[in-house]
Structure formats: structure tokens, C-alpha cells
Amino acid sequence: MTDRPIILGIVGDSAAGKTTLTKGIAQFLGPENVTVICTDDYHRYDRKQRAELGITALHPDCNYLDIMQQHLSQLRTGQPILKPIYNHKTGTFDPPEYIKPNKFVVAEGLLGYSTRGTRGAYDVKVYLAPPEDLRIQWKIKRDTQKRGYSEEQVRAEIVKREPDSEAYIRPQRQWADLVVSFYPSTEVIDGSNGHLNVRLVLRPNIPHPDLTQVVSTDAVHSDSAIRLGLDRDMGKPVDVLEIDGHATSDQVTKLERFICSDIPNLIDACNRDIHSELGTVTGTTGETLRSYPLALTQLLIAYHMLKATNVH
């Protein structure tokens, strides 16, 4: 059993779903055990300076990646940090805050895997890769509703950022242990976020649960709502688990029980009657939607965090 904090990285472009995914993982692990930091706090310039310099927040030069790496290393050894705070409402920096790591630390942000040093700080690395049109839809909704931008401003910013997304954000996918892509089913016509499917790329860097015991890998069952197969991702062989948004409660429960049975700490956490927030997302009109694919993704990541506590 390790006595140092276990560090999870969640990396992806702006509005790729990092905060949404993190919320449920913390529920599985017990919110009181989890410290969440957002690496946007390591921006080097405030919003006005970025505009003057013509640099985007996605460029490595626009971030103190060295200090971020130092802080991740300190958190990994259980030491406290004095973390800067970037305020998304004002576009400026607030006074720094004192952070003492809990048993688990989730570091979510844009450039978490961009240097060898930062990559070495994590026990589990997740990359979020929704299709670009879905991410843009999410970003417009979030930035207009919560960050005070107009739709035109968000669209213009996305265009300005695209070269940096391509050069610095998307290549980080290669370093992830799990690549998570929520995507709409071709059959869904209401555009409801609650029924998105998920495609999980499982790289052999970390030991995944042997899902072949509960999920069919047989091509005959390729129309099943939960599927496991082999593929290549960025040229390397990977396992791929797909869960459809219309998977039934019975199908989901079977997979959930199998993952939980391996880790006693997860048995209670799997109880959806106790953890009502698992797999929930806010819909376009502010309503709460429940997503089995999201809940299972959060469970699988929590599984890896708990496994890591025994490995070290």
C-alpha cells in the first residue's frame, strides 16, 4: 500500500469534458479523499496580456510548465504547494492558495503531458478526445452560459487557437493510458447529451481489468451495446471498449459489478442509490442527464486510481 498521493492526469482541449469527467471520479473515490487542481492556473499571462502578445493559452510559452511540473512532483511526495489561481471570470490572477494533497490528486488541463517531466508525475494518464464538432458545441454552450462570451467571440477564438490545438494539444493523446471519446450515435436524432456513446482506447501501459470475461469480443455480437475489440491508435496496438448510450441497466450493472469485484473499496462506490451524481451531465437547458457510458468511464478510471495505491 502506498502512502503517497496517487496522481491522475486528465488532459484535453478546452471544453473536451475534463471537469465533467473529474466530478464523477471524485464521487467514486470519496470527495474528501480527492484534491482537484486545474492547470489553467499556470497561465503565464492574463487575458489582456495574451491579446496584446497575440499568443493563445494553448501555447506552451503561455504557461509556466516548469512550475507546474515542480508542483506536481511536490504533490506526488505529499508536500503542500502554493498554487497560483487564474480567474476565468475576470481573466486575471487571484492571490495564490495553499494546497495540501489528499490521498488522490486530479490534475486537469490543457498541457499536462507536454513535457517529459510533467508526464513522469502521473500514475494514470487520461486524454479526452471528443469529435471536434461536439467539442465546439460544448465550448460554445459553456463559454456563453458560464464565462460571459458571445457565440461569435467563442467561434473566433476557436479559429485562432486551431494551429496551437494541432501543434500542442492533440499530440498529447499518444502519452495517455486511456483515451476517452464521447460521440453521438448515428441513430440519436434529439441531439441529447445524455445518450452519447463512449469509445475507450485502453493502452497496454497499465493493467486493465480482463473485460473479456464479461464483454463479448465476438464479431457476431458487434451489434451489442457494449463491445470489446482490438485496434491501432497512433500506430500502436490497443484494446477498444465501446459502450452505447442506449445500453440497458442490466448490461451496465454486469460490467460495473465485474470491475468493482476486483477492488473492495469500490463495492460501495458502485451503488448508484448512494451516489446519485455518478454519470450525470447538465443538458442544454440546464437539466440533469444520466449517462451510463460516462458513469462506466468514471468507474474504470477510479479503478485504476485504487489499483495504483496497491502497486507502489
Ligand SMILES: Nc1ncnc2c1ncn2[C@@H]1O[C@H](COP(=O)(O)OP(=O)(O)OP(=O)(O)O)[C@@H](O)[C@H]1O
Ligand atoms: N460526457 C459528456 N456528456 C455530455 N456533455 C458533456 C460531457 N462532457 C462535457 N460535456 C458538456 O461540455 C461542457 C464543457 O465540459 P467541461 O467543463 O467538463 O470541459 P473542460 O474540458 O473541463 O473545459 P475547460 O478546460 O475549458 O475548463 C459541459 O458544460 C457539458 O455541458
Ligand SMILES: O=C(CO)[C@H](O)[C@H](O)COP(=O)(O)O
Ligand atoms: O481554454 C481554456 C481552458 O479552460 C481557457 O479558455 C483558457 O484558460 C484561457 O482563459 P480565458 O478563456 O478566460 O481567457
